[in-house]
Amino acid sequence: MALLNDLINLDLTDSTKKIIAEYIWIGGSGMDLRSKARTLPKPESDPKKLPKWNYDGSSTGQAPGEDSEVILYPQAIFKDPFRGGNNILVMCDAYTPAGEPIPTNKRHAAAKIFSNPEVEKEVPWYGIEQEYTLLQKDINWPLGWPKGGFPGPQGPYYCGIGADKAFGRDVVDAHYKACLYAGINISGINGEVMPGQWEFQVGPSVGISAGDEVWAARYILERITEIAGVVVSFDPKPIPGDWNGAGAHTNYSTKSMRDEGGYEIIKKAIEKLGLRHKEHIAAYGEGNERRLTGRHETANIHTFKWGVANRGASIRVGRDTEQEGKGYFEDRRPASNMDPYVVTSMIAETTLLL
Amino acid sequence: MEDLLNLDVSPYTDRIIAEYIWIGGSGTDVRSKSRTISKPVEHPSELPKWNYDGSSTGQAPGEDSEVILHPQAIFKDPFRGGNNILVICDAYTPQGEPIPTNKRAKAAEIFSDPKVVAQVPWFGIEQEYTLLQPNVNWPLGWPVGGYPGPQGPYYCGAGADKSFGRDISDAHYKACLYAGINISGTNGEVMPGQWEFQVGPSVGIEAGDHIWCARYLLERITEQAGVVLTLDPKPIEGDWNGAGCHTNYSTITMREDGGFEVIKKAILNLSLRHKEHISAYGEGNERRLTGKHETASINQFSWGVANRGCSIRVGRDTEKAGKGYLEDRRPASNMDPYTVTGLLAETTILWEPSLEAEALAAQKLALNV
Numbered sequence: 001m002a003l004l005n006d007l008i009n010l011d012l013t014d015s016t017k018k019i020i021a022e023y024i025w026i027g028g029s030g031m032d033l034r035s036k037a038r039t040l041p042k043p044e045s046d047p048k049k050l051p052k053w054n055y056d057g058s059s060t061g062q063a064p065g066e067d068s069e070v071i072l073y074p075q076a077i078f079k080d081p082f083r084g085g086n087n088i089l090v091m092c093d094a095y096t097p098a099g100e101p102i103p104t105n106k107r108h109a110a111a112k113i114f115s116n117p118e119v120e121k122e123v124p125w126y127g128i129e130q131e132y133t134l135l136q137k138d139i140n141w142p143l144g145w146p147k148g149g150f151p152g153p154q155g156p157y158y159c160g161i162g163a164d165k166a167f168g169r170d171v172v173d174a175h176y177k178a179c180l181y182a183g184i185n186i187s188g189i190n191g192e193v194m195p196g197q198w199e200f201q202v203g204p205s206v207g208i209s210a211g212d213e214v215w216a217a218r219y220i221l222e223r224i225t226e227i228a229g230v231v232v233s234f235d236p237k238p239i240p241g242d243w244n245g246a247g248a249h250t251n252y253s254t255k256s257m258r259d260e261g262g263y264e265i266i267k268k269a270i271e272k273l274g275l276r277h278k279e280h281i282a283a284y285g286e287g288n289e290r291r292l293t294g295r296h297e298t299a300n301i302h303t304f305k306w307g308v309a310n311r312g313a314s315i316r317v318g319r320d321t322e323q324e325g326k327g328y329f330e331d332r333r334p335a336s337n338m339d340p341y342v343v344t345s346m347i348a349e350t351t352l353l354l
Numbered sequence: 355m356e357d358l359l360n361l362d363v364s365p366y367t368d369r370i371i372a373e374y375i376w377i378g379g380s381g382t383d384v385r386s387k388s389r390t391i392s393k394p395v396e397h398p399s400e401l402p403k404w405n406y407d408g409s410s411t412g413q414a415p416g417e418d419s420e421v422i423l424h425p426q427a428i429f430k431d432p433f434r435g436g437n438n439i440l441v442i443c444d445a446y447t448p449q450g451e452p453i454p455t456n457k458r459a460k461a462a463e464i465f466s467d468p469k470v471v472a473q474v475p476w477f478g479i480e481q482e483y484t485l486l487q488p489n490v491n492w493p494l495g496w497p498v499g500g501y502p503g504p505q506g507p508y509y510c511g512a513g514a515d516k517s518f519g520r521d522i523s524d525a526h527y528k529a530c531l532y533a534g535i536n537i538s539g540t541n542g543e544v545m546p547g548q549w550e551f552q553v554g555p556s557v558g559i560e561a562g563d564h565i566w567c568a569r570y571l572l573e574r575i576t577e578q579a580g581v582v583l584t585l586d587p588k589p590i591e592g593d594w595n596g597a598g599c600h601t602n603y604s605t606i607t608m609r610e611d612g613g614f615e616v617i618k619k620a621i622l623n624l625s626l627r628h629k630e631h632i633s634a635y636g637e638g639n640e641r642r643l644t645g646k647h648e649t650a651s652i653n654q655f656s657w658g659v660a661n662r663g664c665s666i667r668v669g670r671d672t673e674k675a676g677k678g679y680l681e682d683r684r685p686a687s688n689m690d691p692y693t694v695t696g697l698l699a700e701t702t703i704l705w706e707p708s709l710e711a712e713a714l715a716a717q718k719l720a721l722n723v
Contacts, residue, residue: 003356003359003433003578004521004525004575004578004579006360007432007525007526007529008524008525008528010432010529010532012528012531012532015430015531015532016531016532018531020527020528020531027510032507032511033512034509034510034511035510035512035541036510036539036540036541037527037540037541038538038539039531039537039538039539054669054670056509056662058648058662059509059510059544059648060510061506065661066660066661066662066663067660067661068660068661068662069660082524083524083528097660097670097671097674137514219512222512222513225514226512226513226514226516226517226520227514228514229514230514231513
């Protein structure tokens with residue numbers, strides 16, 4: 001099928017100025033990503049200059065059939081690693097024809113929080129550690145696990161190498177380069193504690209761009225697993241029992257936390273988070289109660305506690321932050337299926353606006 | 355072998371290869387054969403007429419089998435590259451009469467009528483299609499002998515468990531852009547293994563030429579990929595979407611201020627010729643237009659803003675701006691675009707209902723025009 005590949009990789013820049021823009025949005029479940037492509041007359045790098053579009057909301061559980069149009073507003077542009085050339089991926093959010101964000105649009109409220117002057121002046125940074133599990137297609141059992149059975153217990157797999165310890169590295173490495181190409185601020189990857197589980201990190205990103213970049217990275221990951229013939233799962237506890245869950249630890253700092261004396265600011269912020277533990281937990285991902293058990297490097301879902309270098313805490317502060325008296329902290333509560341718009345803006349709101 | 359297939363012969367010769375493409379006896383089977391042309395050409399009129407064996411395509415008897423090909427549109431050949439071309443043709447008897455399966459000739463007549471020319475009719479055609487596994491003719495990605503999970507996750511979806519055959523859709527998109535086809539977008543469809551591409555806006559007869567060339571490219575690409583293309587309007591019975599060829603349409607007066615009134619008048623005319631249109635909108639459409647799965651029932655004409663369960667849908671932005679276009683959702687995926695585009699132009703620009711018929715229809719549809 002060499003000729004099919006030639007067509008897929010065709011560089012059109014010699015034949016036309018037209019580009020292909022893949023508009024991406026979040027569907028009715030809050031986790032399903034959808035996309036479709038359109039031709040634009042010439043290259044574009046400013047999302048504000050891209051046309052609004054619409055899609056059939058009745059096919060994604062987001063609108064009734066008799067009034068099915070949902071409008072897409074382009075918000076962020078990334079280079080398309082699959083089509084190359086000047087072709088682009090466009091992260092969008094969804095509105096009614098009357099201009100109201102639809103209920104599943106979490107970006108809109110987050111953008112409002114991030115444009116609040118009290119938040120803006122603190123320049124909030126986020127580093128998000130997205131964990132995920134690869135599953136074998138059709139049987140939905142983790143990649144590398146024997147069908148109908150289990151691999152040896154956790155221990156050798158974290159950052160491991162070797163055909164008996166690392167399952168699916170191709171997907172992870174292809175994803176890393178694809179994200180760098182796309183212009184996503186991907187800062188690293190590693191093999192995780194449970195075999196078949198991996199992690200990538202995005203950041204430090206400022207404000208709303210954290211959410212845009214994580215969603216774009218998730219989209220690229222799902223496209224790559226599609227090519228590889230494996231299934232990606234963002235379930236926070238894919239296998240019950242003595243196997244790690246999957247989280248999306250969110251590292252956070254503000255300008256004041258990064259300046260001299262920042263450690264006191266950090267402690268105050270953590271206190272505020274402690275007072276809103278229930279609200280945050282409710283927004284930190286469906287099914288998180290199966291993951292936050294107090295074992296497997298988590299804190300129990302009902303308990304809020306923090307500690308330096310403590311992976312069994314809700315919030316962990318790094319030793320270097322403690323030593324230098326300034327830095328950032330890590331909220332370890334969010335599940336892998338959290339919505340980054342919700343989590344990042346909620347942390348900003350709780351620590352800066354309330 | 356690849357090196358030979360991809361050989362760029364232009365440093366060695368001026369000659370080019372022209373692939374002549376025509377529609378066969380069923381009205382949906384596409385045929386082609388190639389010939390060498392002495393040098394690159396700009397316009398179809400520079401290309402020689404040709405002929406083929408009509409008795410092998412159900413279009414002529416054996417004792418008088420020659421059918422003449424008239425070149426009508428040129429596209430760049432994405433398979434051969436260089437200066438090589440694809441040529442969309444239509445078919446005539448040696449005496450110069452269009453053969454019965456030639457729907458382009460009639461459409462070209464309609465589109466050269468001065469009244470139609472003055473209206474600058476635009477078409478945006480949404481071609482849906484289904485990919486099948488070879489030999490079993492079961493949709494791509496479906497378990498053989500069984501069914502996938504119900505519709506919901508597949509529309510515009512990504513992932514190995516939701517999207518089957520994206521390579522074909524993506525290769526096709528670039529191939530069409532390279533060829534010079536006015537392809538405006540693609541998306542994964544509601545039924546798994548089903549896809550859509552859109553061509554337009556194209557003016558008049560071009561719409562048909564571009565769609566047929568795009569269909570040809572799609573079938574050549576599926577041939578390479580080893581999957582089977584079907585344009586059947588209801589490939590799988592039951593709670594699975596059918597495949598359509600929604601045709602978006604506007605004239606210059608619809609696109610100008612006050613256009614919404616012109617659109618409503620057009621819808622009125624269309625409502626009075628529903629049976630004629632339906633009979634020309636594709637074989638087997640009655641299996642698809644059931645009133646479920648985002649269709650209107652085949653026996654009833656309806657229209658509505660943003661309503662995907664209607665025969666004709668008008669977009670919210672057209673309603674808001676007071677001008678724009680309409681979407682005829684009735685055509686099946688196997689429709690002939692020459693026929694459908696020609697008929698839309700004819701019914702809305704050249705045909706007039708009687709005053710009583712018009713008044714009655716206006717009442718029925720609640721349209722004040």
